[in-house]
Amino acid sequence: MEIPYTIEERPDTGLINSKIGIWLFLASEVMLFGGLFSAYVFLRLGAPDGAFHEWGQVLNVPLATLNTLLLISSSVTMVMSWASLKMNNFKQHKIYMALTLLCATGFLVIKYFEYSAKFHHGLFPATNTFLAIYFTLTGLHVLHIIGGMIVIGYFLGPGSRMWATEPEHFINRIETVGLYWHFVDLVWIFLFPVLYLL
Amino acid sequence: MEPCKVTHNSETHHNEPFIRKYIFSVDHKIIGLQYGITSLLFLFFGFCLILIMRWQLAYPEEPVPIVGSLLGGGGILLPEIYNSLGAMHGTIMIFLGVVPLAVGAFGNYFIPLQIGAPDMAFPKLNMASYWSYFIGGVIMVGSFFTPDGPARSGWTSYPPLADIEVGQTIWLIGMVFLITSSLLGSINVITTIIQLRAPGLTWMRLPFFIWSQFVTAFLLLLAFPPLEAAAVLQLMDRLVGTSFFLPSGLIISGEQLAVSGGGSPLLWQHLFWFLAHPEVYVLILPAMGIVGEVIANNTRKPLWGYKSMVYGVVFLGFMSFIVWAHHMFITGMGTAMSSFFQTTTMIISIPSIIILSAMFISLWGGSIRFNTPMLFALAFLPMFGIGGLTGLPLGLAAADIHLHDTYYVIGHFHYVVAPGTIFALFAGIYYWFPKMTGRKMSELLGKLHFWPSLIFMNGIFMPMFIQGLAGVSRRLWDGGLEYAHASGVLQWNEFMSVSAWLLGLAQIPFIINVIYSIKNGEKVGRNPWESTTLEWVAPSPPLPHVNFEKIPQVYHSPYEYSVPDREKDFTPQNEPIKE
């Protein structure tokens, strides 16, 4: 059985199936984080004046800034790994994929130090509603990072064999992974000011 | 795709081992059947729960016969178990019964066939969707066997009760699986409809069923994630001790709850109804799609106003996202917000009425064939009409304040979903059974199923309006025995319960019919109903994995019935029109 338009584009839509599939998935993710962001706004407005800002002072802005830069870097290496494939440079592609993984790992390590510092000071999700939404949002975001790392790791390792047999298909897959990864970056771009700076 | 390639592939697939072919299949038809069988079993199970509850309502505090020994408490249905059964009835019927049957089974099986595709766009995702649903179902049913028992806070799971009541954690975990399943399924449906339409099948040539499934998938895709977010927040509340939904200073059994507070129960209601109102349309739109197909086929006429129905269904889907807070009029909502939601609620009734009217007008002047699928489809129209019209007073705050949380609400939405959607799903089963098996179901047994079902459905739900208008609350374990204002209408409880049990008996002909007809039904060819849409071009049952011998070419609109000056009274979409 062969499903049409997995590799070549459908003429009237100009799209392949996986492109629509991943964007639909990202659309649902927008609504998932939309639900959580609206919960944040709802709780913040319901809290006593200035309480959220005050509770937010315990967060570590320099570390989060560093994390933002790491994620942005991982996004650019991700897109470069795709562009390398387009230029038929498989070796360079692998280097960029590995760099993406490295940045992501760095992000997780920093996040780990942030979390453990909070726990060490007795700051838990149950402490107040700000920390509750902070841990939920960043925790869910970390889960997305880990999921992305697993997929990227797969395509860096066993999944990359596809390049030899079906290069077009492989490029499409890397593009799909990239779209997901950029979305994870995008979420952080909003999480960072909302949680750390406001 | 070349035809020779197709035959080659289908031959190799014949040799698949059993487990690949029937258990972990990636064929949309097998997955559709898996969904169908599982969801019918869940519908039956959820229905049984309410049959037990109806005993307590009819004969309060008398031991339940037959299953009484399972319930503990000397056979009497205790209040906490009554609450559990109520919560699980709602959850199972909606999330494990009707939606998987309408979208998972009918959508999976007939979307590719009706658009002339070899399969869904992502077959493996399709399998993952079914198994995620299955796991969610196992978790929900499994909760009956845990020490704490299943969830008790209603299918709406309102906090603060749901935050502190036992059994809720496992419900939330089950829901996460069910939501994941729906998301994967809807991604697949939308991609399939956009990408895999047969050559010549333009948007305005799509059967109405496809349009309804398309809009439904969008509702699932965009409305479910906020509930997933809410489920995560409630899990945090229960497991980590956060206070997303717990206000400050909450006192339970005379003691202040040891949490930080600062949360809001209304936040849950908003996020929940942001899903659950579109969910109502998830329940009803595929039903409308099925009824449209059956009516066009059995009136031997094109659907009247096909285009207005399509625009109607798209508009309905769009509007369904901005009406949700009409479930929350009595939460202290101010006049500005409630005016907004009343207005949108009144507006959303317009497309529903357009669609319903178009279907009624389609009957006009048709030479109607009164076979079983058509009977169910015809019954759908007034039943859904009653359900829809009784919803209007609930959409207006002034009336809703009186009717909120009474049996009137139960009557209203059951008219939409039970004699409405479920009748349409029965119509779909009778209509498409020949395509799935190559045999027709028995007409006699079908009519024995239809007429008693119609009578008893109304016997159950019509008196609920009477009780509701009298102010009987929907959540009373004793059916309102303690309340003076209920005393004038309580005699209906026994009537409704007996109707419910008889409705159960009325399903026996259906069960016999299905089992009997698989092996012994009248053998039919590809197109027993002389229909025009593409699923009838494929063999019955369609070829494994590829459906069609050759992907059909489409030449015209979906319902060309009784066109003057043609040889036959139907012109299938893949037949060129000879001038």
Next chain:
Amino acid sequence: MSIHTTTDIKSHVKVYVMVFAALAVLTLVTVGATYLNLSKGEAIFLALSIATVKGSLVTSYFMHLISERAMIRWLLMVTVFFFFVLMFLLTSSLFDQVNVL
């Protein structure tokens, strides 16, 4: 996207590097702004504006939305619309509450 040639991609790469630089600078700007003495409203407006610009850069260039097919853009517009519906109606219901929390 088979229409791309290698030279196309090379010009893309330049854009990616520029976008990366812009994102990094904007990140530092948004952090720096917190040291100014802005009022609460101004701070929220500035931070969200910068985040929106950064987000648009990522979606437009890294995710290629700027050259993406109409169907995808329609899909996203619908999604973003409902995202704002959720945010807006939920928040405004808080201001129109008979008994504020």
